[in-house]
Amino acid sequence: MIKLIASDLDGTLIGHDFRFRPRTLEALHLAADAGIQIVFVTGRPLRWMQPVLDQLGSEWNGENSFVFCSNGAVTYDIGQGKVLATRTMSGTETQALHSELERVFPDSLFIAETLDQVYVQGKYRPHEQEDSTKIVEGPIGCTLDSEAGVVKYLLYREGAAPSALLDQVRDVVGERAAVTRSAPYQPLVELARKGLNKGCVLADFAAEHSIRSDEVLAFGDMPNDLEMLTWAGKGYAMESGLPQLKEQVGRTCPGFDQDGVAQVIEGILAHPSEDLI
CATH class of the missing domain: 3.30.1240.10 (Hypothetical Protein, Haloacid Dehalogenase-like Hydrolase; Chain: A; domain 2)
Structure with a gap:
């Protein structure tokens, strides 16, 4: 059963206009409301995050959601609105x-x-x-x-x-x-x-919350997502992502324009006990 969803932002959850697609945003809301922890794992600095987080809306279940900014250098608690840790x-x-x-x-x-x-x-x-x-x-x-x-x-x-x-x-x-x-x-x-990447920060976070790697679903599209996607039990490279990353990860989902992340999340919510491909 999936207990945590970790996803890159740009090119994965948001487009060139820096906005979520409606279907993807709805899927994230449904997952959060179902009790699945949501972690946005991005190369973006914290100072670029507020316009993205504002799109989640006042109804967002922020108690179980976090942002790892600057490729994991900063951990930000969305619900509390504060920085929890830095790795500099x-x-x-x-x-x-x-x-x-x-x-x-x-x-x-x-x-x-x-x-x-x-x-x-x-x-x-x-x-x-x-x-x-x-x-x-x-x-x-x-x-x-x-x-x-x-x-x-x-x-x-x-x-x-x-x-x-x-x-x-x-x-x-x-x-x-x-x-x-x-x-x-x-x-x-x-x-x-030295040694910092999205994957190691996600692994530490999951361990703190007693979540195994096979209970983690992750999405990304660029080389800075590699360690995260290969650590997660179910890591998906976006079909619209870098070819080299898709080859290294070996598992893909439909691209950003096809709401690939939403498609996978909808599938796990509809059939939570079934194994994913």
Whole structure:
């Protein structure tokens, strides 16, 4: 029996307009009302979450729902409206990585995110959900405090091939930080604390709530979802997701435009005791 549903957001539950499709939102409500814990597991920073959470509506059963932001660096309790935990790199660690990556990838855009600020080095166009008052511009080696708790560090290199850039950054960073990407066609690489990924954070959360992996249903569409989808007993790569991810996971559901997540959730609610494919 499924006790927890964990899902990526962009490209999985919400589209380019940053909105849930009605059928998917209804399925999530039905699952939450049935007592299934809901966890949104996203690369998005917490500061981009409120417009998404507002769509859940006042009737949302928030007692059993959480958000893991920045690929698991931040755990946010939706019902209580507060941060429960952070898993960060220190400013000193981030500065050391930045110094090397800046030499290897000059003239790139670099971003270091904390819970409260966004440190930007390079040409940057704020996200439409961005609070521009939190942006600090200038060389990250100078602006970022050594004691800062960095939830995510990003490198964007115009014109680079996304998969090749990911490999190149991993070659520089080695095992000192977690390295992944979540934007399908953008040359954007994301770094976080060593060993951090959506899967390990989900596994720890499930253990705290006495939930086994085979009682977890998970959905995603990009490389940063891999560990989560392979840890969950029933992990589904979206048919509309990255081909490499679909091959690695080996189980797919219909794509975003076909409300694939909703289709699977509807199936488990209709037949809760039956095993899923």
